[in-house]
Amino acid sequence: MSRKEAEPAAGDGSSASGADEGGSGSGGELADALARRRLYREVTLALRSGLRDAKADFSFLRARGLRSLLGFLRSTASAADDARLLLFRHSQSIPDLQVIPVLFQNSLHQPKEDPVVTLDHIFGTEPMRITSPSTDSEIALALRVLEGCCLLYSRCTALAHKYKAVKVLLNILASRGPTEQGVCLDALISVMLDSPSNQMSILVFVLQSMFCMGQDL
Template sequence: MYLKKPLWSEGIETTKQDSTGSSSSSDPNASVVELVNSLQQQRVYREVTLALTTGLRDARAEFSFLRLRALRSILNFLNSIAHSDSTIYLFNLTQSIPHLQVLPVLFQHSLKETGNDYNYSRVGDMSHIFGVEPMKLTSPSTDDEIALALRVLEGCCLLHPHSTTLAHQHNAVQVLLNILSTRGVLEQSACLDALISLMVDSSPNQMDFEKCNGIMEVADLIRDKQVDENLRYCLLQPVSFILMLIYWSDSSSALFFR
């Protein structure tokens, strides 16, 4: 999201500089400046909602290449708003609106687990042959799509802390641990960063990580000589950070209930 400077905002900076040193009550242009700032905020909010609406529409698509394009767009959008507190605030407001929430779309499409039951319902069920409506086939997520979805997940959790709660509702820790143990190097490296962002200031996700024996999963990857050596080396730093998070959370809980 790259906003162009609106024409009606020209001269506002000059007005602000000219009015430096004078009180706002005595400045006749103060109301104009306030109106322009309000219009600017409304304009940015429309741009934020438009970027999310168009990105999430393709992120729900049945074809992987459309979802991949949408994830790139959403990731670029998150990068563009991360430099301004005002745009981050507007993004946080949009995440309270169900049809603009990013996390549910990620776990329902790009990060959706395809187990045996899912494959059987798609392939073994022949009821669509005798029905009127055609069967909808969804292409599986590619490696690039999963890696991008994990980066988007990481960005949402860092910019919008409540997204960790939404991720917990979708069993995010279990999904990410499955990706970490079954996918390739590209997804595994992105998965580590996403795991850390999930567990920062999130006790439910930290408890899920302990219940799923996450430390043992990561330790097995470190000991596995078939895993890429660079990835095994990169695993050491996240593990120490995760252990520090869990230890700090346990210590805080013990002090609170003492």
């Protein structure tokens, strides 16, 4: 074989190998994209299903949703890489997937007074929504979920401040039993981490308490 005949043959071989490398590279990118999409679906599905139950009218359904959310947070914290954590943080900028508002509007909600029953409610012309009160175990689960959210994403503490988290937690400390109090202390610490606004809220509470004690003397 002459040199001129050999050179094109060599060139064809390098082109084929380059095409193989390009094909494998695009295949790897496609696989990564599909994996990211699948993980995104898993995260959003876990949040949506947990939040749906956590907003239910009945305590046992809310507790089931909270257990689901707590399991998701624990698996996110123990994941080998940060992909799930980053997706969770991104999800908390989407109102329909935010966990903190659901906690304070349902399990940690403290009604100011008993609902007023009217004749319209009695005769059925205006249906009345009846929500079962939060049980001790439900509140403990909600506090664990709150703690997990704040530890995984610092912006959750800012969102908790909008719902007066410090005041709610201090009320739980004052009115609930030892089990809830222990969990509540953990949640209170997590809410105050890297959150000047929540730290200021508890400082104001302490100063007000000291002032009231001084007035009583």
